[in-house]
Amino acid sequence: DRTAAHVERAVSDWITLNVGGKHFTTSRATLLGKEPLSMLARMFADDKNVYLMNPSAVDSTGAYLIDRSPEYFEPILNYLRHGNVILDKHMNPRGVLEEAVFYGIDSMIPQLNKLIEESHNSSGSNQALT
Amino acid sequence: DRTAAHVERAVSDWITLNVGGKHFTTSRATLLGKEPLSMLARMFADDKNVYLMNPSAVDSTGAYLIDRSPEYFEPILNYLRHGNVILDKHMNPRGVLEEAVFYGIDSMIPQLNKLIEESHNSSGSNQALT
C-alpha cells in the first residue's frame, strides 16, 4: 500500500533529540539540509552509501541522547531551520560557539565570533574567561 | 443528543501544538480568527470548501508537530490571542520576525521591523547578523 508507506516515511522523518536532558523535536530534513557534512547531519543521514556515524543511544521515550548544553543548542537548531544566527540579549555567544564547533556547523562560526567581539567592546563585565 | 454533540465539538476546538519540542495549548478559534488566510490558520481550518494544507503529523500525545522555535512562537500566539505585539526586553525581535514570516502572520511584520530598527539604534551589541 503506497499510502501507508508514504505515511510511515513521513512519521520517521520527525526526530526528537534529548540534549542534556531537554527534548527538541525537529525533522531529518532540518538536521541534514543546511550543512550536510556536519557531524550533526551525519548522525542522522539515511544515505546508506556514505559513512554513517554510530547512531546515538536513545532514552526511554526514543529520543536520541546528546551530552551537550540544551540552552545553547536552541540557536543552533533555529539556524538550521531558517539560516539566520539569532541570539537573545542575555545569551552568551561563547556558549553557542562551543556548540557550533562541537556539532560542526561551520557556517555559524564567523558570525558567532563577530558577536563575541562586539560583546567584549560593550560592557565587558560578566564575560566568560578561557 | 444535542448537548453531547455540543460538548464534543467544544472539546475538539482545543488544540495542542508541539513546536520544536514544547507544548502549547490553544483553541482553533485563536489560530483561525486573526489571520484566516495565514499558513498557520489554513493548517487547522475545518471549512471543507477551501483548500486545506496537509495536516501535520502528531506526537505520541496527539499534539501537532511543527519544526520551529518554541521560544519565538510565544509572542506570535499571544498576538493571535489579543492582537498586540508584546516582547520581553531580552527577546531578540529578529527571532520573532522569522516565525511571523514562516507562519504567514503578515500583520505582525511592520511592528516587528520597527522593534528591530529601534533595538539597532540603542545598544547595538549582541544583535543578530544576517
Added chain:
Amino acid sequence: DRTAAHVERAVSDWITLNVGGKHFTTSRATLLGKEPLSMLARMFADDKNVYLMNPSAVDSTGAYLIDRSPEYFEPILNYLRHGNVILDKHMNPRGVLEEAVFYGIDSMIPQLNKLIEESHNSSGSNQALT
C-alpha cells in the same frame, strides 16, 4: 465520616490550570479571595446561588484549560496570592496588563499602567507597539 468529608473537600480545593500549555497549581481560595467578582474567580466559584460561568474544558490530567499566555499569568497569580504587583526586570508590563484585563483583575490595572509609563520613560527600545 466527618474527617473523610473534610479531607475530600480540602483536596478538591486544589486546582490545576493549564494556561496555554503550562500547568499552574493553586487553590480555590486564592482564585476567589482577592477579586471575587473577576472573570477568573467566577469560573471557579462554588456558590450555587450566583451566576456561574461555563466551567472550562479540562486536559487529560484534569487541569482546566485557559487559552492565554502562561508567562504573563505568573505575576497575576502571585498578586492573587499576596496582593503585590511584582514583575522581573526583563518582563514587559504590557504583557501582564493584557492578562489582567482578560481575567478581570481590575485592581492590578492602575499599577501596571504606572509600570508601563515608567518603562517608556527609561530606555524606550524594544517596547511593544500597539
Added chain:
Amino acid sequence: DRTAAHVERAVSDWITLNVGGKHFTTSRATLLGKEPLSMLARMFADDKNVYLMNPSAVDSTGAYLIDRSPEYFEPILNYLRHGNVILDKHMNPRGVLEEAVFYGIDSMIPQLNKLIEESHNSSGSNQALT
C-alpha cells in the same frame, strides 16, 4: 534488618514539593536545618514532641502542594542549602521577600531589604509598586 531500615529512612528523607505547579526535590535536612522554627521547617518536622503543622496535601506524584510562586522559591531553597542569598540580575528581590516572609525564613529578610533598597537607587524603572 538494620541495613534495610537505614535505606528506608534515607529514602524518606528526600522530599518533593509542588510549588505552584513546579516540582522541587530536596531533603528534609535542608528544609529543617537552617531555620528550624520557620513555618516551612515545621511543615516537615518529624519530631513528635513538638507541635506539627497540618501536613500539606499531595499531588498525584506524591509531591507536597504549596500555593506559592515557584520562581521566587528557588533562591529561598538555595539559601537553605548553603546559607547565602543569591539572586540573578533580572530577578525582582521584592518577589523573593514575599516568599521569605510567607515561609518564615527570617534570617533572609534584612539581606533582601538591602537588595531592594539598592535596586531602587539604580535604575528605578520597572520596579514593583505596593
Added chain:
Amino acid sequence: DRTAAHVERAVSDWITLNVGGKHFTTSRATLLGKEPLSMLARMFADDKNVYLMNPSAVDSTGAYLIDRSPEYFEPILNYLRHGNVILDKHMNPRGVLEEAVFYGIDSMIPQLNKLIEESHNSSGSNQALT
C-alpha cells in the same frame, strides 16, 4: 556475545541526574573526565579499587538525586563537557561558585572569582550579600 555486552556498557554510561527537581542527562565520561578527584566524579566512579562515595538515592525514573540548585549546575556541567566557564549575562556568578565549591570542581573557582570581582566593579546593584 561481545556486541551485546558492548551495547549494554555503552547504555549504562548515560547518567541522568535529578538536581533539585530538574533532570540533566550526561555521560559518566563527562562526570569523571575533567576533575577525576572531585566529589561529583567520585560519586559516579566505577573503579572498584578506589574509595567510592555512597551512591546517591534515585527518583522513580532512576535519576540520581542531588539536593542542589538546578540553574547554577548548568554552567558546571557545560564546563565538564568542554572545559570553558561560560555564564549568561543575567546569571549571578556567586551562585555558580557555591556549586563549584560543593561539587569540588576546583579548577573553575579562580575564573568564577574573577567574574564576581568584575561584576562588583560594574553595576553593583542587585549583587548578592554574604
